[in-house]
Amino acid sequence: VQLQASGGGLVQAGDSLRLSCAASGRTFIRRFAGGWFRQAPGKEREFVAAISWSGDSTNYADSVKGRFTISRVNAKNTVYLQMNSLEPEDTAVYYCAADYSRLGLIGTEYDYWGQGTQVTVSS
Numbered sequence: 001v002q003l004q005a006s007g008g009g010l011v012q013a014g015d016s017l018r019l020s021c022a023a024s025g026r027t028f029i030r031r032f033a034g035g036w037f038r039q040a041p042g043k044e045r046e047f048v049a050a051i052s053w054s055g056d057s058t059n060y061a062d063s064v065k066g067r068f069t070i071s072r073v074n075a076k077n078t079v080y081l082q083m084n085s086l087e088p089e090d091t092a093v094y095y096c097a098a099d100y101s102r103l104g105l106i107g108t109e110y111d112y113w114g115q116g117t118q119v120t121v122s123s
Helices: none
Strands: 002-006 009-012 017-024 033-039 046-051 058-060 068-073 078-083 092-099 117-122
Touching: 002 092, 017 033, 017 092, 017 117, 033 068, 033 078, 046 068, 046 078, 058 068, 078 092
Parallel strands: 009 117
Antiparallel strands: 002 017, 017 078, 033 046, 033 092, 046 058, 068 078, 092 117
């Protein structure tokens, strides 16, 4: 399985960005839960958001609730992260992840990781 993350960039505080994560290479048991994580310089990787295969269940870190929205289009095997009202504290490398082990339900462990996309928010 390959996860291709894209959409990062340099923006100003208050701006918006949409990250995309396209999954490919899986030919069986294709249902997966999708997650976004981020890692800022000098800090540990932290959870940002997750979504179930159906899209009915989502989880968010407290720091992004009300500003970020995770969504997906299963026909495209793609998970999105809409980030609004960006703050300098959101600056990090953002990683997408996929969990195929729970048939699309949100868990805490992920099987596959993308390469990361840099998000930089200037003040």
